[in-house]
Amino acid sequence: MEHTSIELKNVMHWKTEMVRFMMAYKFAVEEVSTKISILQQEFQHIHDYNPIEHVKSRVKSPESIFKKVQKKKLPLNLPLIQENIRDIAGIRINCSFVTDIYRVADMLTEQKDITLIEKKDYIQNPKPNGYKSLHLIVQIPIFMSDRVENVYAEIQIRTIAMDFWASLEHKIYYKYNKSIPKALRDDLRDAAVSANELDERMERIHKEVNQLKEDDHLNGNEQKPVIFPPEFLSLLADNGEKS
Template identity: 30%
Template sequence: MTRLSHELPFGYEAFSAWYESLRRSALEPARQTFCRILTDEISRVEVEFGPGRFRAPQSRLKDPVRLWAKLHLPKYRNRITALDAISEVIDDLVGVRIVCTNKSDVAKIRRVLDDLVRLPAERSEPDFGVAVEEGSDRDYIREPKDSGYRAYHLNLLTGVPRIGGTTIVKGELQVRTLLQDGWGELTHEDTYKPGQEVPGLVSLLSLRMGELLATVDDIAEDIQGELARISQEAVTDTVSAPETAPVLPVIPTGVSAEIVLAEAARLVSLLDRPTPLAQISTQLRATFGPQVSTDWLGYGTFKNFLLQAVPDIHVVPKGPSYIIPPGAEPDDSWPTSLRPS
């Protein structure tokens, strides 16, 4: 256990009062802003890649007792010359985490983050919502920590209006896969902080678990890639002339073409924005079996099948090909290629 061997230029009582004031006036509003804007950005990604691959952002404010202990570590102690210096030195007073299904989904979130404005940490003009601090990226997926920890980190910045001006608040964003997040939960990664002694056996077993889960993450990535390939192949808008009589698809007993068409229509009725054809195809194949995509019940292509189910939809053959549901109006969440020029 790290000893608090150095005195700070302020006591715990003054620190506690400072932290509570900052929490109410700046940290909590910043946390809400980070989560709101990141949730909006995830919604945009889901338009292209489908829902369920990205969990809603989780967030927390740094516990004041743990922060007090952290301030006494040699890494920070000599840099804390006054209370206001704490928020300049400590990156994670606000913490936000996004959990994705697998590594390709982490890459999709990174692409969104790369589109955000990148600003130096001292930026003070309140003309942005959320920005990324320049040079704050830490890729622990490519280069894991010695403990076995894997995730992608960067610092976010936002401006919080206060009496007398705007306060820039910094927060740390972590992006992890489900398995990487599970590693943190199973090893109690948050229990042991820099400067604290971790039992040797815990370190060894945690590292081994991290390496095993990284291998499983790679396998999950391969599975996702193959499923995506199959889904896209099932909606490819090509029909080749059969050399022999067509083989009628075998679907479960009691299921008629009308039932499959009705289910397709129901799925489309739930949409309110553009959705890749492959998403609807995947849901139908999961419900009725892959046989339904054999000649799509005699309609040849998935597009023809879907137009039979919902005649007034619009199919845009751009990128993965999108369904535009009836009545949908373009907004900023639509992929750029689908917005009116």
């Protein structure tokens, strides 16, 4: 009976620790997502251009974590799992242009409570299949009720074209059970080249537009701000008071 009681306590302890383990990653995703949201809103309201197009986030399921534990041949030890599997919390940021990728990466990693652990630049050094993206492994503190957890998170930053290619490549990869025929692999690499050419072309157009805006500013041809007459402002104030 005593032996059963000890086993039950061990199971309950493992369950509690597993819940805390998963919650820490959930909070890490929320923390990073909040930081990104702040940057988005700041650019939206203060600047005339927002480099962040779209954001996705996820926490790996316990099943996915267990599969990776088996693949890496790790023991079922939560601290070891936390140290060796650093993409349990994942955030993906889509940017308009390649230069925006590095701009957003710098803005995030320069924040005091984000520690950059590892950087993999698959934009400058694409994978053999044509995959491009900037991967950052960061660590952020999560303040729990009785401890501070320093949690790893993976941030992937890519353009819309890169994301479109990667999404379709991923679907094809699993449709063929990770064994894609050579003809399809060649087509995918060609498509990756086309996606890169599109990014480069759009980047050039973006720079040309910025140059035109800068020239207009220097020549005094920029659009003048709207100046409302005092009567209109007075009318707005009156309506605000009545409502």
